[in-house]
Amino acid sequence: MSSADIDRRTLLQALALGGGAVFLAGCGASGTAPAATPGSAGALISFRDQQGKTITFDKPVARVVTIPMPAASLLVAVDGSADHLAGIHNASWTAMRDGILGTIFPAALQLPHEVATQDFTPNVESVRALNPDVVIQWSDAQLVAPLENAGLKVIGLVNNGRQEDVDAWIAMFAAMLGKPERAAELKSRSDKELAEVESLAASRSGPGPSILYFNRFSEGLKAAAANTYNDFYIKLVGGTNPATGKDPLPGTGMVGLDVEQVLRWDPEVILLGNFDGALPQDLYDDPVWRNVSAVRSRRVYKVPLGGYRWDPPGQESPLMWHWLGDIAFPRQQSGVRGKVAEYYKMLYDYEPTAADLDKILWTEQNRQSADYQQFNAA
Template sequence: MSPQGGAPIRRRSLLRGATLLAVGGSATLAGCGDTSGGVSGASPAEKGETEGPGGITVTDQRGATISLVGPARRIVTLPMPAAALLVAVDQGAEHLVGMHDASWVAMKDGIMGEMFPDVLDIAHDIAGQDFAPNVESVVGLEPDLVIQWGEMGEEVITPLENAGLQVAGLTYGGQQELTAWITFFATVLGKPERGAEINTRMEQDLQTIRAFGEARRGGGPRILYFNRFAEGLTVAGNETYNDFYIDLVGGTNVASGDGGAPGSGMVEVDREQVLAWDPEIVLLGNFDDALPQDLYSDKVWAGLSAVRTRQVYKVPLGGYRWDPPSQESPLLWRWLSQLVFPDDSGDSSLRTDIVDQFDFLYGQQPTPAQIDTMLWSEANASSAHYEQFHAS
């Protein structure tokens, strides 16, 4: 993926329309977003419009038509980010009846389980780690709609359809797909205006951050994101969302482009390759338990620029992990922008922005202690420039 994004960046000035580029195949709901949150030049179904008295018809990202007699009231989600996104669009978990275990773990470990305690009681033993569904368990939840990965092959969808279930196959990977997902969920929930509002805000955030990034182009630090670190090194290479937002804020992903990791996506590398790249900033994802201290205390990494300058950071974990695309991505963009260019950040208002965004997305205002937990304030406390995110 290759989409792009000084002065302080403030939430009040961060509002929202962009040419959105993304990873993944073409999809009818994954077109470039217009300012209404729909899809430019799309049919009524692709824009998420209802058809017929009370009925809803949409086209999923496989090109399959989904017809509902009315707004979905019992939804099962198998793709990992879908559960949290559904809660954000719906501003509650009332209509979520099942999810993948990895989604449940993210909710348990993050603030979502505190904001909506009932989500921890939702069924989450309905599919394997390979997303192969336990059809009997899913059928038992009596869903109006099941959300499944659309790019993993018919073998994870056909058994559900053969059981008489309505299944939407969605693809994922970039900003364009995220915009499409928001539109899709808002449509099937019968809340198209809500989806349009979320997309409009996000698109204007993107434009603002992109303007900051363009102004810094060429002067940004070398950055490396670890999807996995604790047991084997896996980094974000070409055509990843991490590559997108590193470029967006004006940094350079050392694992992409000339001299980067071969191929695309998440790539396994060895220690020697990381040392040769010598990143100035290291980001540790939320898909394992690695923390900055793991690098600071290991002599193997002592010569790494990011270690010498104490610029290793654990990526925040909010209502969902901030590493992949989600409804909270604008907060990740701001957080990273202020870490990469701390002199531009001025008097940081990120904490205020978190409260504002969470109120908008979830109808909840996190406490200072909850924000500290989201930002991994304790784990990141010994890293450079992190004091800007401390509570005043």
């Protein structure tokens, strides 16, 4: 029996012993997932969020407001529905509208989505009006305090650019929904995919390509610097990130830069994120970019958009790892379409059509980019 099977059995035993509720502990500031321990009859659902604060519920939550952008779709994947979402960030809503989650769960598109500004400052009165059992928010004190001062219960999340943070989010969401076994299921699968990607990277000889990820492009350049999830997966697949290399960008997170800096780096691959409308053709048509290696060799790609944007961390991140591995080290025929179909059955109980897969992978928008035909239907 695998360790994942043991974890799942332990979680289920704890649920049974707790009379329908489970006591969870250990999801602390380190970002590690909570470990289940049997509780007495009628035990509370209890865990520590990533601020180190203990969160308790006397029953599974029914109404959740999510402010961090990945949180809404992640909660849907954990829950298997959008029924417990009461309100979401506008950027989460646009991802559902423009991606496939709104097709799978159309009720999600009816959710209130003006609960916070673009920089996650909460609209406290709007949130209170939704009468949530809990609000999910980034753990910065200035973002959490207004909600707590209004008498709202808040779970604080952190994103240090590690898969462990995603695991912790899933564990907390599963716990508060009364579905701790779901966290074990999702972690077991992502661990399997992580091991597969790591094995593939270790089997390759020689350095991989330099890969630059743009979080913003159309209205001013921002690239993934240190302590970003994008830097993590670029290196995971065997690539290098010039923004964290010998001539790194200062600071952490998404950092602004100019074209001259990109020309100095001369990246071999450029990734365009899903936070604006930039497409590969925009770079191919612009003479400013024509001397960049990635543009000359037509290795500019729009990152897929599925149940959520694949560029930030989330429930579909393992699919991003496989997609990026095939971008960095092209194959004659990628296995990503099959991976997406498998994952969507597990995450959403949904079987994507060929048209769905083309939309998710931006096959038309990436059609002019090198080796992208590997992602077409066989």
